[in-house]
Amino acid sequence: MGARPKYRIPQGWVARGWRFEIETSTPAQRRLVAQHFGARRFAYNWALAHIKANLDAREADSSVPPLAWDLPSLRRAWNQAKDEVAPWWRCCSKEAYASGIADLVTGLNNWSASQHGRRAGRRVGFPRFKARQRDPGRVRFTTGAMRLEPDRRHLTLPVIGRLRSKENTRRLERLLAKGQARVLSMTLGEQGGRLFVSVAAVVAQSPRRPSEPHTRCGIDLGIGSEWTVVAHADDTIERIIHPAPWTAVQLQRRRVARRLSRRVVGSRGHRQARAKLAALDRRAANLRRESIHTLTTRLARRYGTIVVEDLDIAAMGKAMGRRAFRRSVYRAGIGRIRPILAYKASWAGGQLVVADRWLASSKTHHGCGGYLADLSLGQRMWVCPGCGGLVDRNANAALNLRDWTGPVADRDVQRGGVAAPVPFVGNHDGQARIAVRAREAP
Numbered sequence: 001m002g003a004r005p006k007y008r009i010p011q012g013w014v015a016r017g018w019r020f021e022i023e024t025s026t027p028a029q030r031r032l033v034a035q036h037f038g039a040r041r042f043a044y045n046w047a048l049a050h051i052k053a054n055l056d057a058r059e060a061d062s063s064v065p066p067l068a069w070d071l072p073s074l075r076r077a078w079n080q081a082k083d084e085v086a087p088w089w090r091c092c093s094k095e096a097y098a099s100g101i102a103d104l105v106t107g108l109n110n111w112s113a114s115q116h117g118r119r120a121g122r123r124v125g126f127p128r129f130k131a132r133q134r135d136p137g138r139v140r141f142t143t144g145a146m147r148l149e150p151d152r153r154h155l156t157l158p159v160i161g162r163l164r165s166k167e168n169t170r171r172l173e174r175l176l177a178k179g180q181a182r183v184l185s186m187t188l189g190e191q192g193g194r195l196f197v198s199v200a201a202v203v204a205q206s207p208r209r210p211s212e213p214h215t216r217c218g219i220d221l222g223i224g225s226e227w228t229v230v231a232h233a234d235d236t237i238e239r240i241i242h243p244a245p246w247t248a249v250q251l252q253r254r255r256v257a258r259r260l261s262r263r264v265v266g267s268r269g270h271r272q273a274r275a276k277l278a279a280l281d282r283r284a285a286n287l288r289r290e291s292i293h294t295l296t297t298r299l300a301r302r303y304g305t306i307v308v309e310d311l312d313i314a315a316m317g318k319a320m321g322r323r324a325f326r327r328s329v330y331r332a333g334i335g336r337i338r339p340i341l342a343y344k345a346s347w348a349g350g351q352l353v354v355a356d357r358w359l360a361s362s363k364t365h366h367g368c369g370g371y372l373a374d375l376s377l378g379q380r381m382w383v384c385p386g387c388g389g390l391v392d393r394n395a396n397a398a399l400n401l402r403d404w405t406g407p408v409a410d411r412d413v414q415r416g417g418v419a420a421p422v423p424f425v426g427n428h429d430g431q432a433r434i435a436v437r438a439r440e441a442p
């Protein structure tokens, strides 16, 4: 119950997103942006308190009727209460309040779905109140005067007005002007002290076909310098390493991190070093993102079928531990490849296949079936117990993924032919390691 009405994408159209970094033109406008962030948070917290009060009352007295959690009812309740609880509400767009309430409804639905086992992934807790320090500024507009300006340099949002975009908006503006795209929503958000507008739109798209619709490729994702290995249809193995500028940023980062550790916390030097570090991290993430997009576009346009492994990214993220840097890089990294490939493959007319988690792609010799149970993560080559050949770990895994045809049967697992899932656990230097939990043969 209470789900946001789902927008149905018209036939022949696809949903796409664009993100532009923007800047405000006056201090007054900057304040207005902050007010909108605050207004969204206020409405969110108000609605949460409203629901909690009802839950508490029901606990004390079961005859109290339950409160409806859907968006229309909560918005109605807000509209009745706003003059009293927020007499200043007119200073912000009504979309700011609607955005906060909609986010709470989503949170409640996720919690409820998680409670009833209808949601995959980590358990979702009951929504918590948002504090200014913890809540990244955000507000979504779905109606009102929002548009991209024809000069391709500005965006306009309701009440907030014209904002300058730091990059040219031509790619989207062109489609809008020709009637080949329609804006669904614009979300203004803050990240690392910068402001962004994310535009969600639907775009008309004619059906496409990849250049090799009947062939397959396999992708093995790693955490070393060789972060992706692709097994192509023609048996060539492509190894993708970090671009040179990325490596340079890492070296620079090490130097700055050392400088930061020598500065007194709270001093000007400390602040400067921290800002520098954040800038380097941002650059590393951007470089990584770019290489991911180049790779995924190339593969999606070529292959009819792309096979990736089923990695548990949440567990890997946890294994990264406190090293916030690695976490941010990996968030921009392996976890992004699969979702990006999924939509790019479907745009290009191909399909993405996620191999079964039970497939021991690294430990089974491709084409021979020899199986090495105790393979450690650091081991890049291994000797096949079946045929005695030397096996290149990543290339072999990519080939296995490429030729994967169906789910692994329990029988195979029990025979010891394949391994149980390989969860990632961390050690103290923050590097992820694969803990091998092969199942014993009966």
Ligand SMILES: [Zn+2]
Residues within 6 Å of the ligand: 365, 368, 369, 370, 384, 385, 386, 387, 388, 389
């Ligand atoms: Zn072999």
